[in-house]
Amino acid sequence: MGTAAQSRVCATARTAVLASADASFRERMRSALSDLRWQVREAQGGAEILACLDASPAEAVVLDSWLPDLEIQEFVAEFKRVHPEVDLIMADASVAAGSAARGPRRNEVLHALRRAQATDDAIWNSAPDEAVMRTFGNGGTAGADSEPGRAEVRWHGPGLSAPSVAVSAEPQCGSVAAAGTAAGKVSGLPEFVGSHPAMLEVSRRIRLVAPRTTPVLIEGPTGSGKELVANALHRLSQRSRRKLIALNCAAIPEGLLEAELFGHTRGAFTGAVDGRCGRIEAANGGTLFLDEIGEMPLGLQAKLLRFLESGELQRVGDNESVKVDVRIVAATHQPLARLVAQGGFRADLYYRLAVFVIRTPSLEGRSEDIETLTRHFLEKFAKESPAKQITAPALARLVAHSWRGNVRELEHALERAWILAEDRPRIDAGEIELDEPD
Numbered sequence: 255m256g257t258a259a260q261s262r263v264c265a266t267a268r269t270a271v272l273a274s275a276d277a278s279f280r281e282r283m284r285s286a287l288s289d290l291r292w293q294v295r296e297a298q299g300g301a302e303i304l305a306c307l308d309a310s311p312a313e314a315v316v317l318d319s320w321l322p323d324l325e326i327q328e329f330v331a332e333f334k335r336v337h338p339e340v341d342l343i344m345a346d347a348s349v350a351a352g353s354a355a356r357g358p359r360r361n362e363v364l365h366a367l368r369r370a371q372a373t374d375d376a377i378w379n380s381a382p383d384e385a386v387m388r389t390f391g392n393g394g395t396a397g398a399d400s401e402p403g404r405a406e407v408r409w410h411g412p413g414l415s416a417p418s419v420a421v422s423a424e425p426q427c428g429s430v431a432a433a434g435t436a437a438g439k440v441s442g443l444p445e446f447v448g449s450h451p452a453m454l455e456v457s458r459r460i461r462l463v464a465p466r467t468t469p470v471l472i473e474g475p476t477g478s479g480k481e482l483v484a485n486a487l488h489r490l491s492q493r494s495r496r497k498l499i500a501l502n503c504a505a506i507p508e509g510l511l512e513a514e515l516f517g518h519t520r521g522a523f524t525g526a527v528d529g530r531c532g533r534i535e536a537a538n539g540g541t542l543f544l545d546e547i548g549e550m551p552l553g554l555q556a557k558l559l560r561f562l563e564s565g566e567l568q569r570v571g572d573n574e575s576v577k578v579d580v581r582i583v584a585a586t587h588q589p590l591a592r593l594v595a596q597g598g599f600r601a602d603l604y605y606r607l608a609v610f611v612i613r614t615p616s617l618e619g620r621s622e623d624i625e626t627l628t629r630h631f632l633e634k635f636a637k638e639s640p641a642k643q644i645t646a647p648a649l650a651r652l653v654a655h656s657w658r659g660n661v662r663e664l665e666h667a668l669e670r671a672w673i674l675a676e677d678r679p680r681i682d683a684g685e686i687e688l689d690e691p692d
């Protein structure tokens with residue numbers, strides 16, 4: 255081998271570029287690869303990966319399935335063209351679709367990925383069957399939902415397979431169109447009634463992101479299940495033994511919000527008779543759910559951003575900093591990107607929160623789900639009083655309605671109808687009172 259080729263091998267041998275927006279994942283992966291004597295360079299986005307490789311070559315690139323500044327499939331195509339010799343491995347351990355290069359030490363990277371995941375999530379430390387159950391909820395089947403055209407995702411570890419995950423052609427955020435292909439044969443989480451592809455996509459996304467510390471932004475209209483998503487994210491995370499603390503930014507007067515979030519010392523302001531820890535501290539080790547984040551005043555957004563960047567906060571009236579470890583889940587009924595464009599929300603905070611977006615779909619147009627949800631709610635009411643059926647004309651009225659208040663509105667309409675049906679065993683169309691004309 256010539257000297258030029260030798261020096262190239264030396265430069266690339268055991269060097270990996272790690273591309274993920276999730277700092278804690280990068281840290282664990284760096285540690286796992288360093289133990290295997292790899293040199294690691296980190297990138298937070300696609301542009302940085304290319305800059306890293308331009309600066310000096312690497313043997314492998316480990317690429318997260320979502321990065322803030324790129325569309326993965328486009329990036330992979332471009333990457334193969336520019337760097338055909340570099341082994342491109344997805345962070346979920348799949349091989350990037352069509353990736354030709356296969357580095358001699360790919361198994362080491364896969365091993366490190368498995369270790370990084372194991373540290374992130376006790377799932378991988380538990381017995382395989384239990385791990386699969388916890389990851390998939392009821393009725394899920396690990397590794398069974400791979401489809402033609404999707405990169406195969408399998409752990410190469412002994413006897414333990416991880417969920418199959420679509421990594422190609424996936425848009426940044428869950429959309430109905432994406433759900434039709436990406437959700438595939440995925441089963442819904444038990445608390446999410448409905449089998450519309452957009453609903454299954456919500457469950458799929460929850461399963462993918464719940465075990466990580468990645469911040470999640472939930473967007474969806476009122477009553478569409480945003481809080482349900484936040485609860486599921488916490489339940490399926492390693493933090494589920496600690497608290498899920500919720501704060502509705504729209505429900506607390508602006509003047510009190512800062513103290514509520516960050517806590518305060520005794521005498522920090524008029525009426526602060528005792529010191530109190532805030533919701534962020536209360537969620538230490540667990541999940542902080544910031545509901546209606548779009549309503550947070552701009553001044554407080556700056557303070558929240560500082561906390562997210564440093565992991566430290568100061569109670570109101572205190573000079574001491576406190577370190578807090580929380581996973582942030584935020585929700586909004588108004589598209590946050592639009593608020594950013596209108597100047598009502600800080601762009602830098604938006605990018606911090608919207609690392610992974612889950613969209614809860616509106617109920618309109620999901621007629622098959624209206625039927626299933628109706629059955630679900632009638633069964634729920636029947637636990638407290640004698641069961642009732644719904645007649646076909648009554649159901650037809652429900653299906654034809656526009657449901658601006660989404661699932662919550664449907665639940666309330668059925669509760670009303672249940673009461674109006676008195677002790678009859680059937681709910682008829684006359685008992686369906688809707689909030690607005692059809």
Ligand SMILES: Nc1ncnc2c1ncn2[C@@H]1O[C@H](COP(=O)(O)OP(=O)(O)OP(=O)(O)O)[C@@H](O)[C@H]1O
Pocket residue numbers: 445446447448453474475476477478479480481482483587614661662665
């Ligand atoms: N897919 C679903 N399956 C079963 N129940 C659902 C579903 N989606 C929502 N619900 C129920 O509908 C009600 C409203 O849901 P939730 O409070 O999560 O909505 P939300 O999006 O947070 O609403 P808001 O924007 O008004 O805060 C709850 O009772 C919830 O359990």
Ligand SMILES: [Mg+2]
Pocket residue numbers: 480481545
């Ligand atoms: Mg809510």
